[in-house]
Amino acid sequence: MSTLTAQSQAAAGPTPGRGRARQPRSRLARRRRRAGILLTLPAAAVVVALLGIPVGQAVYYSMTNWNGLTATWIGPGAYATALSDPTFWRVIENNALLLLSIPFAIGIPLGIAWLLHEHVRGWRFFRSVYFLPTAVSWVVIGMVAVQFFAQQGLMNKLLADVGLGSLQTNMLAGQRSALVALAITFIWSMLGTNTIIFLTGMATLDPTLIEAARVDGLNRRQIFWRVTFPLLRRFVQFSFVITVISAFSALFSLIFVMTSGGPGFGTTTLEFFVYQSAFALGQFGTGALYGIILFVIMIIVGLVQLRLIRSEDGEGW
Amino acid sequence: MRRWSLVAGVAAAALLATACGSSASSGSGSTSSPVTLTIWHNYGTEQNATALQNLAKAFEKIHKNVTVNVVSQPATNYFALLQAAAVSKTGPDLAVMWTGLFTIQYKDFLTNLKGKIPAADFARIDPAALKWTSDRFNPANGPYVIPLENQFYIGFYNKADFAKAGVTSVPTDWSQLFAACKRLKAAGYLPFTYGNGGQPLGAEFYPWYDMSYMMIGQYPLSEWQKLYSGQIPWTAAANASQLSIWSKLKSQGCTNSDVLTKTNNLGDFESGKAAMIVDGTWDTQKFTSALGAKVAAFVPPFSSAPIKGVVDFSGDGLSMTTYAQHPTQALQFLEFMTTPQAARIINAAGLIPAIKGTSTTNPVNQEMLNFVSQDHMTAYPMLDNVVQPNVVNTGSKELPSVLNGSISPSAALASLQSTQGQLPASQRGTSYP
Numbered sequence: 001m002s003t004l005t006a007q008s009q010a011a012a013g014p015t016p017g018r019g020r021a022r023q024p025r026s027r028l029a030r031r032r033r034r035a036g037i038l039l040t041l042p043a044a045a046v047v048v049a050l051l052g053i054p055v056g057q058a059v060y061y062s063m064t065n066w067n068g069l070t071a072t073w074i075g076p077g078a079y080a081t082a083l084s085d086p087t088f089w090r091v092i093e094n095n096a097l098l099l100l101s102i103p104f105a106i107g108i109p110l111g112i113a114w115l116l117h118e119h120v121r122g123w124r125f126f127r128s129v130y131f132l133p134t135a136v137s138w139v140v141i142g143m144v145a146v147q148f149f150a151q152q153g154l155m156n157k158l159l160a161d162v163g164l165g166s167l168q169t170n171m172l173a174g175q176r177s178a179l180v181a182l183a184i185t186f187i188w189s190m191l192g193t194n195t196i197i198f199l200t201g202m203a204t205l206d207p208t209l210i211e212a213a214r215v216d217g218l219n220r221r222q223i224f225w226r227v228t229f230p231l232l233r234r235f236v237q238f239s240f241v242i243t244v245i246s247a248f249s250a251l252f253s254l255i256f257v258m259t260s261g262g263p264g265f266g267t268t269t270l271e272f273f274v275y276q277s278a279f280a281l282g283q284f285g286t287g288a289l290y291g292i293i294l295f296v297i298m299i300i301v302g303l304v305q306l307r308l309i310r311s312e313d314g315e316g317w
Numbered sequence: 318m319r320r321w322s323l324v325a326g327v328a329a330a331a332l333l334a335t336a337c338g339s340s341a342s343s344g345s346g347s348t349s350s351p352v353t354l355t356i357w358h359n360y361g362t363e364q365n366a367t368a369l370q371n372l373a374k375a376f377e378k379i380h381k382n383v384t385v386n387v388v389s390q391p392a393t394n395y396f397a398l399l400q401a402a403a404v405s406k407t408g409p410d411l412a413v414m415w416t417g418l419f420t421i422q423y424k425d426f427l428t429n430l431k432g433k434i435p436a437a438d439f440a441r442i443d444p445a446a447l448k449w450t451s452d453r454f455n456p457a458n459g460p461y462v463i464p465l466e467n468q469f470y471i472g473f474y475n476k477a478d479f480a481k482a483g484v485t486s487v488p489t490d491w492s493q494l495f496a497a498c499k500r501l502k503a504a505g506y507l508p509f510t511y512g513n514g515g516q517p518l519g520a521e522f523y524p525w526y527d528m529s530y531m532m533i534g535q536y537p538l539s540e541w542q543k544l545y546s547g548q549i550p551w552t553a554a555a556n557a558s559q560l561s562i563w564s565k566l567k568s569q570g571c572t573n574s575d576v577l578t579k580t581n582n583l584g585d586f587e588s589g590k591a592a593m594i595v596d597g598t599w600d601t602q603k604f605t606s607a608l609g610a611k612v613a614a615f616v617p618p619f620s621s622a623p624i625k626g627v628v629d630f631s632g633d634g635l636s637m638t639t640y641a642q643h644p645t646q647a648l649q650f651l652e653f654m655t656t657p658q659a660a661r662i663i664n665a666a667g668l669i670p671a672i673k674g675t676s677t678t679n680p681v682n683q684e685m686l687n688f689v690s691q692d693h694m695t696a697y698p699m700l701d702n703v704v705q706p707n708v709v710n711t712g713s714k715e716l717p718s719v720l721n722g723s724i725s726p727s728a729a730l731a732s733l734q735s736t737q738g739q740l741p742a743s744q745r746g747t748s749y750p
Binding site for chain 1 (some may be wrong): 393394396397400401403404414423424425426486508521574575576577692706710711713717718723724729735736739747
């Protein structure tokens with residue numbers, strides 16, 4: 001601390017913080033505080049009962065060999081065993097590869113939303129069409145995707161019809177190609193939700209800014225990148241958050257219907273691995289362990305996203 | 318004070334009355350009051366489901382006060398449902414249970430039937446069937462399951478297709494199988510059809526039928542425990558060699574090209590388009606109904622030398638849960654399953670009863686029995702029932718890709734080996750648990 005700063009603080013009076021003598025509260029303030037605590041207690045109790053206790057139990061059971069009826073304590077070594085399992089790392093790799101689809105799951109709806117916002121011909125019709133995936137169950141989407149990607153499916157038929165028969169492939173039969181098929185289906189599933197988010201965002205923009213940019217001589221593309229996109233930042237961030245969370249924890253139904261996690265472990269994500277361990281193999285302890293790992297990963301992803309959002313606002317955590 | 322004493326007294330009396338009432342209506346002691354016995358199964362619409370329904374009807378006729386509620390649960394997560402129900406004690410009185418290590422895995426909520434069912438009833442059951450339902454696979458320890466039937470993992474072939482293609486004898490080893498494939502292909506038939514057997518969701522074909530025969534072709538029965546213990550590693554060169562030859566079935570055009578995604582493989586066989594299929598006794602009736610005398614059973618010849626073993630195993634049956642609401646009636650039902658009347662019902666559904674002294678009237682089922690009784694082949698258990706469930710799970714995921722040519726045999730076997738290596742030592746001992 002510089003001398004000048006120290007002098008300024010001395011002149012300003014006692015340093016706020018720990019050293020400051022606590023001001024006596026008024027009786028009304030104390031009563032309000034007590035009432036606030038009392039009124040918060042039921043909600044806090046519900047959160048602890050419905051969230052805190054199960055999470056604590058899951059942490060405990062993750063270190064046991066638990067079949068739902070009897071639990072044998074293993075200890076933290078259970079985590080070491082799980083982390084040394086190559087299958088676990090294969091599953092994490094699948095999750096990481098699926099994250100590569102996020103830019104497409106955001107970029108394509110952003111482009112569509114921009115075209116719709118520009119009121120291209122038939123935009124009302126296309127707005128309904130692009131929202132359709134949101135209204136359809138993911139199970140149905142998965143069933144349709146299986147038919148689309150099948151060897152005798154629509155995709156291969158289309159390829160043959162346009163003279164690209166040599167590119168025909170059974171995408172769901174290869175480990176990597178099945179993951180690509182899953183990613184494409186995921187991107188399509190997110191299309192409606194993200195398009196609507198961006199359309200809503202564009203509707204909130206001040207049209208005079210666009211008009212001013214146009215007067216300044218910017219073309220459509222420049223207006224999008226220099227004006228519209230920066231102003232949509234909040235909506236892009238929101239879309240990013242829900243898309244990442246969906247990629248980690250909402251793909252179960254698609255995977256279950258399309259590939260059951262196969263071929264091999266080619267499309268098994270951590271979320272699906274939790275289900276398989278607990279409910280296919282009846283090893284609830286192992287399922288809890290992978291669930292805790294998924295929980296920790298989601299916390300980290302959430303914190304990073306929070307950090308990115310707040311740092312752009314000039315705020316800390 | 319006096320008022321509190323009065324309230325406490327009334328409460329105690331009410332509790333006592335409730336307790337007495339509940340014990341009287343528990344069903345364990347009464348045999349004449351109306352009772353609804355609940356049975357869960359995962360048979361879907363297979364002929365096992367028909368057999369179970371008919372057993373229930375016959376039992377109701379004998380026990381007028383009992384109504385049997387047969388509940389079909391989804392096969393995909395049947396054991397998860399059963400386990401979850403056991404935790405909350407809301408499951409059935411009786412449940413279909415797979416034998417071997419599946420039984421041992423779930424025995425925490427299954428009743429050991431030793432001393433619960435008369436020894437004379439046990440004596441009527443094929444001893445080989447009872448063996449695989451007991452701790453350490455020793456019937457003296459008491460079974461947890463009363464077997465419903467004797468099952469075979471088995472090959473079915475179309476005699477007419479074979480004749481038209483000029484295949485004059487049933488193949489008994491790999492070389493004969495590939496030769497037969499060549500002839501069948503030339504005659505315009507699909508030699509082997511693979512698929513998920515019509516399951517509604519996109520699961521792949523179940524590879525443990527074939528894997529059982531590959532290991533039969535490689536090891537005598539006495540060696541199979543070493544696959545469980547790890548004394549024979551999954552990555553052994555002999556195993557890789559078997560898988561490598563197996564994968565040639567597809568690469569040489571003996572199978573359909575979409576082995577991982579086909580769903581109507583049973584239809585291919587029933588229509589005569591495909592000449593061979595590896596399946597099980599649960600579909601015998603379906604095939605005989607569709608193909609009549611054209612269908613016959615054969616032992617999948619996944620062996621370099623003429624194959625000497627066949628999977629003949631009581632793969633499933635009924636267990637009584639530890640929390641059964643009506644144990645008396647549940648045990649009566651299990652006893653009924655050991656009777657000649659029950660055997661006739663099981664046979665009528667196209668299955669092979671596991672009751673001594675009974676027979677099958679289905680000629681294709683009889684052919685399977687003849688493999689053991691007349692051809693003196695060794696009866697093997699189902700491999701997936703005698704290796705660890707984790708290994709089975711990994712194999713179910715990896716092995717189909719080997720046939721498809723997507724991954725190498727060594728990679729798939731390394732995955733099995735890795736899964737086995739992750740298990741605690743107690744789950745890969747030199748004796749079964």
